[in-house]
Amino acid sequence: MPLTSRPARIDGLDVARALAIFGMFAAHIGNDSAEDGWPWLSVAHGRPSALFAVLAGISITLMLTRRAGVTGDLAPASAVAHTRVRVAVRALILIPMGYVLSWLETPVVVILANLGVMFLLSLVAFRWRARWLWVGAAACVALGQFAVRSITPAVQEWGVYGTPPLEKLWSEHYPAITWMGYLLAGMAIGRLALTLRRTQALLGAAGLVGLALVAGVEALAGGADATSQSAWLATVAHTYSPLEMAGNLASASLVIGLCLWLGQVARPVMWPLMAAGSMALTLYVAHIILIAVVGDEIVWESTNVAYLAVCLSAIAFASLWRWLVDQGPLEKVLSVASMAAADAVVGEDSRPSVSRGAGS
Template sequence: MTETVALAPAEPTPSAPARTRIYGIDLARSLALMGMIAAHFAVADSFVFNKPETWGALAHGRSSILFATLAGVSLAIMSGRTERLSGQALVDARLRILVRALVIFAIGSLLIALNSGIAVILQMYAVLFIVALPFLAARRRTLVIAAAIMAVVGPLIVAVLESLPFFKTTVSFPAAEIFISGTYPLFSWVSFILIGLAVGRTNLASLKNVLIIGAIGIGMMTAGYATVPLFSQATPEAVDIEEETYSSSEYEDIEDTEDTTETYDTPNPADLQPGEFFVNGEPTTALDLEGLDCYDETYEGNRNIGCSSITVSEDETFDDGTGTPDFWATFNNHLSEFGTADPHSGTPNEIVGSGGVALLVIALCILLCRRIHIIFWPLLAMGSMSLSVYALHVITFRLVERTSLFTFESFAWDLWLGTIILAIIMATIFRLTTKKGPLEMLVNWIVKRTTTARD
């Protein structure tokens, strides 16, 4: 006689957390992307509420910080979520993340090679992944403490390194650009991925936890932004450096009250020779620029051209007599810039204040998606493939900046909105067909082929 036995489904083990997608994180990623895109089409440096043309400035710095904080959340999701891995599982997770970081770094390098004028964040994003590897097994308390310490110590490390005499000779190397002097200096940005990792280790299905994260974000915003006047008074005064800017008045007999912009014809870029650029309306080869530091830089779509020399008053010790800047005078100058929370300043105030903005946005996005995530579906699709969307933006930005569409004097709402619509269309198509974006599929394919990764 055959006995029939009913088999109960196996219960999941505690070490195998559910893979339910956190829609609020996708929504936060999409907002970070929209903010970074807005920053690239903004021309104003400061936000003024009653002037819509300045609204793009609100995204400067904060959107990329949100993106970096979400990188920490992603790390937690890829390494056990609320469960800290150990043993071979931890080793495997670190290897998968390392390979992923190397691929993202390579993609970032290709986007930088396009010379779009955008400060591409992907290389720093990848380096932050690698730096965070030792912290994958850390407790949340350890992560929060480390993030708090680096919020203060990180900017000081950057200031010290930039003050070293040999810095001027090493800054041209890519490593110096990534770790020290770039738009996203590593030592100042470590805090964001650590605090994001701590958020990802939290049970985000708990309403209480999400509210606490939001409250912490508000507290950090208050501490970071409201104390700027206090710290600006406490910072040392800068060394008395007088900047002499190259001026066409040396070549034109112009009254001080006259507008110098009308003393020469409009420069014609077609007249320039290879390697030339205009300085106050004159080609560089037509001027004596000996002893001057000339630059031709493009940042976030804005071209900045000029020549200048820096002289120091005789009672200062900016030069140690060997032709190199004095360390302490230079370090003092860097400290004098700490009393601000301006975007990309990398100061403790910016790290704490903008880090608080990131936590608040993440908390609000999770709250919004707890019950009604379906209404945000197009944005969720965009946030689920942020790497592909970011690359698409850099490529289209590079194409558009060479056209007449790129001429704007206020926030380019049309270009920004057009980019967002294009990104949503692409993300929707891939989400409905392949579930992942093209670059996400590429990264996952490489990770699977080189590690023991599983879906």
């Protein structure tokens, strides 16, 4: 169906990206201990990276719908082909970037190569109807980790378990087979009219209901201690059980709905977060390099003074860069490289009238 006109960027999505990045900062260098830290930072384990993946899925959909003016299942072949090339080129940049950052041997498990593999997998779903995107997301959430556990012995026997980047399909952390659930859900959410208040309310309400249902299932199963060893019902971060992933999706829906609303009603106040979110990749890479330079102590002996310093420095840098330059440095690389490749392969005539979509 035709889409209503949208601004070049959806401010609330940048706010959500900023929260995802600062949440990952908290998971890596924040102190959530009950003795000398902020216990509430425990919410940063698992949820921010899942939010990051959902937002990536939304961005993929917006890249296509902005150029085509219709949802992906109705988009003309030229628009689909152009966007596929753009997404594929971004994937081919993210994958080696992720490996390079991993070679720095910080205590952080870098998500970028896994995300790049997910981008490549998403290419087949561009023309799926929204309901099939949701079906695919549900299948990955419900069965993804079971599939990873089932296939691991076979790929080990075949000698391809550690073959890059194939390994990212079944890796211990962020396995693409499972995490496609987040990306496909984001692609489906991107089909919604995100600037409408009723959509924002729907996302927020769905998130609250989802979190309540997950908490109810956990309580019926005997609580967190009882479910921690369950392959299906564990809610511990990064276990990738169906229940944990459902909770992460619900949390992402709630955050996205709230941030979309805040981006409209409190834009001046949210502007520093919008600036940070508009260059989420740059800030993510920068914080990995920072940890490599400073040393592992910033992770293993974390303090919230350091965490706040990193967050405030990131906001200050992003705000100044956005004001003076606009697009983040690594975001500019992705945008220019992917657009140039798509123009060369598919043709410049199919270029969208709005070349900078939200997160594009």
